Structures are given as C-alpha cells and as structure tokens.
Amino acid sequence: MFVVVCLLTIAFIALYWVGNRYVFGHVAHINPPEGVDARTFAGAFLFGMSMFGTLFLGVVLAVFLTLGAVRGDAERGLLQPLVVRPVSRSTLLVARFFGAAAVCAPYVLLVYFATMVLTRIEGSWTPDHVVVPGLELAAGVLLVAALSLLGSVFLTSIANGIAVFMLFGAGLVAGLLGNVGHALDSQGLVHAAKIAAWAVPFEALYEDGLHGITAKTSGLTGFLLRLGPFGGAENGGAALRLWAVAYLVLVGAAAAWGFARKDL
Numbered sequence: 718m719f720v721v722v723c724l725l726t727i728a729f730i731a732l733y734w735v736g737n738r739y740v741f742g743h744v745a746h747i748n749p750p751e752g753v754d755a756r757t758f759a760g761a762f763l764f765g766m767s768m769f770g771t772l773f774l775g776v777v778l779a780v781f782l783t784l785g786a787v788r789g790d791a792e793r794g795l796l797q798p799l800v801v802r803p804v805s806r807s808t809l810l811v812a813r814f815f816g817a818a819a820v821c822a823p824y825v826l827l828v829y830f831a832t833m834v835l836t837r838i839e840g841s842w843t844p845d846h847v848v849v850p851g852l853e854l855a856a857g858v859l860l861v862a863a864l865s866l867l868g869s870v871f872l873t874s875i876a877n878g879i880a881v882f883m884l885f886g887a888g889l890v891a892g893l894l895g896n897v898g899h900a901l902d903s904q905g906l907v908h909a910a911k912i913a914a915w916a917v918p919f920e921a922l923y924e925d926g927l928h929g930i931t932a933k934t935s936g937l938t939g940f941l942l943r944l945g946p947f948g949g950a951e952n953g954g955a956a957l958r959l960w961a962v963a964y965l966v967l968v969g970a971a972a973a974w975g976f977a978r979k980d981l
Contacts, residue, residue: 760842888920
C-alpha cells in the first residue's frame with residue numbers, strides 16, 4: 718500500500734509541476750478580461766486543484782489504514798489476542814486513530830507544501846494564508862480516518878471502504894452544489910450546500926482552506942476564485958474549527974460505544 722501511495726504521490730507532484738510549467742509559460746502571452754489578474758488566477762486555481770488532489774490522496778491513505786481496524790481484524794483473528802489483555806477497547810481505537818494520524822497528517826502537509834513550493838518557483842505566486850489551509854486539509858483527512866474507524870466497527874472492510882468513499886463523494890457533491898448556487902445566485906441552494914458540507918466537515922474544512930489561500934484577493938479575480946475547483950471557497954471561521962473538534966469527539970464516542978458492545 719505504501720509503495721502504491723508513494724508512486725501515486727510522485728506521479729501527482731510531477732504532473733502538477735508540468736502543469737505549472739506550461740500554464741505559467743503561457744500566462745505572460747494571454748490577454749485576460751478587464752479586472753482579472755491572470756497570474757493570480759492561474760496560481761490560485763492550480764494550487765486549489767492541488768489541494769483537492771492532496772485531500773484525495775490523504776483520504777485514500779487514511780481509509781486504507783483504518784477500513785479493517787475492528788471488524789476486519791476480528792474476522793482475521795488478529796484482534797482477539799489484543800483485547801483479552803489489559804488493553805481496553807477504547808484504548809485500542811484511540812491507538813489506531815493516532816497511528817493513522819501520525820502517517821496521514823505529515824503526508825498531507827508534505828504534499829501541500831511541496832505543491833506550494835512548485836507554484837512559487839514556476840509562477841511566483843504564494844497563497845494569502847500559508848499554514849492554516851494546510852492544517853485544515855490535514856484535519857479533514859483525520860476526520861475521514863475517524864469516520865472510517867467508526868465504520869470498521871460495524872461493516873466489513875470492503876463495505877466500509879465503499880461507504881467512506883461514497884461519503885467523501887457526497888461531500889464533493891455538496892461543494893459543487895454550492896458552486897451552482899453561487900453561479901445562479903440561488904441562496905436556497907447555497908444554504909443547503911453549506912448545511913451538507915458542515916454535516917461532513919472535511920468538505921467544509923477544504924472549502925475554508927480554499928478561501929484562505931485567496932482571502933486577500935479582491936475584485937473580479939477574487940469573485941471567480943471564490944467558486945473554486947471541486948467546491949466553492951467558503952469562510953468557515955472559528956465556528957467551523959470548533960465544530961470539527963466536536964464532530965471528531967462525537968464520532969470517536971460512537972465508535973467506542975459500538976466497539977464496547979460488539980461481540981468478537
């Protein structure tokens with residue numbers, strides 16, 4: 718699995734570098750609409766797409782580290798020798814979560830900053846906020862890892878993997894609906910998309926990260942970038958971060974409750 722992830726990451730970063738090289742090579746020769754800063758738009762749009770790629774790769778890694786953590790290991794006979802020793806079930810869950818976090822969070826931050834450096838080198842563009850969007854991407858991946866751990870208590874490995882990836886896709890659809898709502902100036906659709914994104918906070922964190930990289934960009938350029946790739950840029954603020962922490966606690970409590978009552 719780690720070999721596959723490393724190969725995919727290398728391919729992703731290489732393709733991203735090639736894309737930056739070609740895009741910024743043509744930026745100087747295009748005539749953008751009035752009010753649009755072509756270099757800023759290109760840099761922010763490319764980096765926004767790289768954030769989506771980073772989130773996706775991090776989610777893949779998190780899911781495969783956790784999809785069989787409980788029921789999958791129990792069916793293979795790996796879990797029973799652990800839980801009969803002086804290790805509580807909740808401790809086992811917490812350990813599996815922090816083990817996944819210790820791999821996924823540094824991975825997401827490494828890819829995030831690698832793509833940022835490439836954008837800076839090729840396009841002389843840097844996000845308005847550098848650190849917080851990367852931390853929000855990592856936090857979003859950790860939320861997916863927690864949901865995958867919760868699913869592993871009740872579902873088989875394959876079923877859990879499918880369910881988590883479908884939930885991830887639902888979050889992306891919520892972001893796209895927000896894009897459509899903004900384009901059509903439909904406040905009802907925008908509101909519904911925001912509720913859906915907060916129901917799966919990894920999407921809301923991603924949208925807040927997109928907002929952060931262009932928070933100081935105004936005018937027509939800023940308006941176009943607010944639509945963002947694969948989900949609109951929305952400012953979640955401190956309320957979103959507090960909700961993400963509470964959501965993580967609730968998911969962890971549900972996983973511990975389910976695991977405590979599960980017959981292995």
